[in-house]
Amino acid sequence: MAESNTSELLIVEGNNDYHVVKRLLEKHQIEPPKIVQKEGFENLRISISIEVKASGRKKLGIIADANGDFNNRRQSILDQLRKSGFDISKNTENSTNIFTDHKDLEIHVGIWLMPDNASSGELEDFILRMIPQHDPILPRAQHYIDTIPVKDRKFKNKKITRAYVHAWLAARQEPHPMGLAIKVGDLTHDSPYAQSFVSWFHQLFNN
Numbered sequence: 001m002a003e004s005n006t007s008e009l010l011i012v013e014g015n016n017d018y019h020v021v022k023r024l025l026e027k028h029q030i031e032p033p034k035i036v037q038k039e040g041f042e043n044l045r046i047s048i049s050i051e052v053k054a055s056g057r058k059k060l061g062i063i064a065d066a067n068g069d070f071n072n073r074r075q076s077i078l079d080q081l082r083k084s085g086f087d088i089s090k091n092t093e094n095s096t097n098i099f100t101d102h103k104d105l106e107i108h109v110g111i112w113l114m115p116d117n118a119s120s121g122e123l124e125d126f127i128l129r130m131i132p133q134h135d136p137i138l139p140r141a142q143h144y145i146d147t148i149p150v151k152d153r154k155f156k157n158k159k160i161t162r163a164y165v166h167a168w169l170a171a172r173q174e175p176h177p178m179g180l181a182i183k184v185g186d187l188t189h190d191s192p193y194a195q196s197f198v199s200w201f202h203q204l205f206n207n
Helices: 015-027 041-052 070-083 123-128 137-146 157-170 178-184 192-205
Strands: 008-012 034-037 059-065 108-114
Touching (some): 008 015, 008 041, 015 034, 015 123, 015 178, 015 192, 041 059, 059 070, 059 192, 108 123, 108 192, 123 157, 137 157
Parallel strands (some): 008 034, 008 059, 059 108
């Protein structure tokens, strides 16, 4: 069942994604459309066809982590778009990841894969690029994480950026989760990654 019949919708994987996207758009003085968290990639993936076909839907944004394989994650979403009625054969190399060729519906669907819609990674890789340049705490936070013996680590090595980011956030004067850190200005909302995301958003929702 579709989340709602709103004409514009963003679907994201989870709570952190919800708050980061909402706060980032607000920092750019953009009123976000309805944002719905799907509680994990698999739930998001299987909801795509339902959300595309929701009554009155005109714009749908899909935001997920690329994780360790950008191409595989992107293809899994494209497969769902194809099943829902999109002809993506002519623009599978579409660098903006915005698709409009549906067989029955007038709808625009955009895909943004964290961190930059081009490479493997996740939300924390996006956030890492929002930490102010030359911040003196970041290298110390990274050093702290790097010096934890591998046998004592509670995180997988591929999640080390997540550890860096949360160690840095914990060292703020007022520690906040990622979304709130954007709101209060601990993170720079105009970093290149953030600007690229906002540009993608405008292409999808304002065209």
